Amino acid sequence: DQQVKQNSPSLSVQEGRISILNCDYTNSMFDYFLWYKKYPAEGPTFLISISSIKDKNEDGRFTVFLNKSAKHLSLHIVPSQPGDSAVYFCAASAISLGGTSYGKLTFGQGTILTVHP
Amino acid sequence: DAGITQSPRHKVTETGTPVTLRCHQTENHRYMYWYRQDPGHGLRLIHYSYGVKDTDKGEVSDGYSVSRSKTEDFLLTLESATSSQTSVYFCAISGGGGETQYFGPGTRLLVL
Numbered sequence: 001d002q003q004v005k006q007n008s009p010s011l012s013v014q015e016g017r018i019s020i021l022n023c024d025y026t027n028s029m030f031d032y033f034l035w036y037k038k039y040p041a042e043g044p045t046f047l048i049s050i051s052s053i054k055d056k057n058e059d060g061r062f063t064v065f066l067n068k069s070a071k072h073l074s075l076h077i078v079p080s081q082p083g084d085s086a087v088y089f090c091a092a093s094a095i096s097l098g099g100t101s102y103g104k105l106t107f108g109q110g111t112i113l114t115v116h117p
Numbered sequence: 118d119a120g121i122t123q124s125p126r127h128k129v130t131e132t133g134t135p136v137t138l139r140c141h142q143t144e145n146h147r148y149m150y151w152y153r154q155d156p157g158h159g160l161r162l163i164h165y166s167y168g169v170k171d172t173d174k175g176e177v178s179d180g181y182s183v184s185r186s187k188t189e190d191f192l193l194t195l196e197s198a199t200s201s202q203t204s205v206y207f208c209a210i211s212g213g214g215g216e217t218q219y220f221g222p223g224t225r226l227l228v229l
Contacts, residue, residue: 004159034217043121043207043220044160089159102167103148103211104175105218107159 003027004092006108014116019077021111023090026071030092034105035064035075038087047088048075080115087112120144121221123208129227136195138224140208142188148211149191150175150218151183153204160207166191198228 031052036044050057091105120143152160162175164183209218
């Protein structure tokens with residue numbers, strides 16, 4: 001039972017254009033969402049997060065949108081750069097559970113983003 | 118970068134042998150996690166720790182055990198390695214249950 005899904009295994013965009021990565025979740029207890037970027041042979045690197053009390057969070061070129069009713073979030077990268085080429089993972093947590101959550105993350109399968117010069 | 122190291126970084130072993138992977142942190146964070154990454158599955162939680170000697174199972178804990186005798190070290194043991202445990206293993210740390218997790222560089226394990 002995949003509680004967090006990234007249905008696009010890969011995405012290819014031109015440098016300077018917008019990249020939109022999508023993520024869907026099924027567990028209504030999830031209330032905190034994160035995006036990680038991963039380069040080959042390295043560990044995932046935290047990119048941006050959003051709490052369920054918000055519908056948008058922005059950090060420089062990166063914006064995450066959350067649609068709770070649709071159980072959907074997306075990461076927008078504008079403008080895309082060749083250095084953004086990596087695997088992007090969305091992850092979810094149920095932090096409102098407090099002590100029983102322990103910050104455990106459930107990850108999607110990842111989307112390979114390729115940005116062409 | 119968060120101070121997290123993993124050792125070894127690469128290991129080849131044979132089926133049936135025990136293997137221990139080490140995660141070491143210098144951030145004095147309370148929470149530590151072990152994940153495995155496999156194609157088509159993203160990262161899946163194996164075990165986690167919420168304090169010294171306090172550990173619990175994650176999503177894919179069968180065949181794995183963990184120990185945490187001090188804050189800075191979290192050990193993952195494969196008691197008898199199987200080919201299905203060939204994977205990349207990542208350790209992560211966080212300061213609290215609602216805080217961002219930071220990942221180590223990973224250990225690539227091949228079980229022949």
